[in-house]
Amino acid sequence: VSVRLHTRVTRIQPDKKTVEIEGDEQLPYDYLVVATGATPRSLEVPGKDRPGLFYMRNLSDAIRIKKFIATRKCRSAALIGAGFVSLEMCEAFNKIGISPRLFDRKNLPMTRLGGRFGKQIVEELTQHDVLYLPDSMVERFSSSSNDEIIVHTNHGAYETDLVLIGIGVVPEVSLAAAAGIKIGPTGAIAVNEHMQTNIPNIYAAGDCCESFHRVSGKSVHLPLGDIANKQGRVAGANIGGQKIAFPGIVGSNCFKLFNLEIASTGLTLREANETGFKADAVTIEGRSKPHGYPGAEKIWLQMVAEKESGRILGAHVIGKEGAVNRINIVASALTAGLRVADLAYLDLAYAPPFSGAWDPLHIAAQRFLK
């Protein structure tokens, strides 16, 4: 099989089984994989094309930002949006001596996870010299007399050397849509479990396409690197003749923010109820290791489950250590459809350097059963 990777495709012609390269060359294919990814959502305000405004999507973006910081000797940065990218970039800026300001349209970061989690994220940011500005709408950008950027918001104007905009991504589906490939309700390419689009010899994988969410039973657009990797493997295997299925996702994700781990999987209580479950949640404060063991850190865990059946629907955890571990155990439980009662007595590997005999997961599940 000859495989070609093209980044300059300007048209897909399913009826002719060809793609057009840079508006010119016609290239035939037997199978086509659309892996066009996602592009940053652009901030449509006056001054948006000013130099010094960046989006962070790929390696070239990172190199351009580093170069700009070095040439202009940047000392300050404004981050617009408070998602994964912006929060992770706070740490990156902090490490090179830039104290960023973070402009969030909402009143707390990660509102999806609830106020308790959002407040701890703000606390962590503040402890690391990040100025968090809630309820901030950016209205326009302008230049100061000394060539700095002025960020004009509903709460006043701020001078900065560099602006990084991280307000989400949109699936890049223009080529696919123009070719008649079906786009799902999320705006991303609709695929079946073999990563096949509505056109049988055209597959899609990665940030441009949807995933089946095993907990909600719905197609979602979750542009995450590990999902893209798995989808690509499944698409390739099917084209190669192996009839394997991508079993879908459960919505696991995590990120590190300075000394905090923040991780979640499945549905939040609100999402669960909106999906049609009759769900309940418990929140506990636990410890990563037994009380009194050196290095034991507090962790907060919220667990969501269906009231009647006890089926686990999701969880999120925040803490200085051990958050991601716990979420991955729940991810496995969600994949299998385990109930809270299963988790309440789950046989986890126990030794004091790693957890208590009753892990925070056990404690949350036991609390739920009461």
Next chain:
Amino acid sequence: VSVRLHTRVTRIQPDKKTVEIEGDEQLPYDYLVVATGATPRSLEVPGKDRPGLFYMRNLSDAIRIKKFIATRKCRSAALIGAGFVSLEMCEAFNKIGISPRLFDRKNLPMTRLGGRFGKQIVEELTQHDVLYLPDSMVERFSSSSNDEIIVHTNHGAYETDLVLIGIGVVPEVSLAAAAGIKIGPTGAIAVNEHMQTNIPNIYAAGDCCESFHRVSGKSVHLPLGDIANKQGRVAGANIGGQKIAFPGIVGSNCFKLFNLEIASTGLTLREANETGFKADAVTIEGRSKPHGYPGAEKIWLQMVAEKESGRILGAHVIGKEGAVNRINIVASALTAGLRVADLAYLDLAYAPPFSGAWDPLHIAAQRFLK
């Protein structure tokens, strides 16, 4: 409900519903919980009652050992046996400046997990000034002229200030057996899922009783603290009127040895085949974090699964970090009866500070599917 805790029971009389305290007082009960634990297996060799020989089972043992070390100004220790207790005690001795010698009857520690794992344990011991002596049978103890202990083995005699014997434990079932409580084939008290013995108002919990192993389908004796905790809770709940079941165990365990994490769950390949499964295993070398990420450490993972169905049967992991986390994900998978194909695409929370997009668990499962 009035609950009494007795450690001086000398006889259980199920027909009279009483226990005898120190051969004298008769105490009536409605329900009885036998929680007699386990006792260290004693090393039956000449000189075994010499001062300076210790077993480590509870807090009093630890206090007595510390006192002995302080009064005698111990500089050396001999550890007999290479199980969890001995290996963990190596670190404890090392921390107070005592370089222990470890006498193992076998040719590698943790033989259950195979040679690769055993060799890494020996390497870790050696790097921390623990002298590992394989194939060593202790024949007797004697005293030197300067009141040191001499450990006589098949490979010669060794002088030491203190001896710690850790050659396993046996369930303490003498009271139970004398009362006609059924003892299972493992030598521990047989219980049903409510932790009830063959005598309906007598329950048992902890290291004195058996557990149902969900993977092998057999009753096993696994004297571990977290299992004891869970069993106690189930016994208490049932006596209190809640009809809850202990769902059993999957055989998860872990320990820390200096900078190594060693963890396992389920069955090894040999155990699986002996149980009657037609099993296969894959072993991979992976990394705790993506290649190139600061602090990424090598980890070795062996995964065991049924050949035909792909049902996961067990795993063990060794490495400087991330071993326990992976085992707990597999523990959850074992509880649910997941297959290798489920694990191969399991939606774990991914971010480079915590793991690669393809986690070692994914890689092992993908390898198994080939």
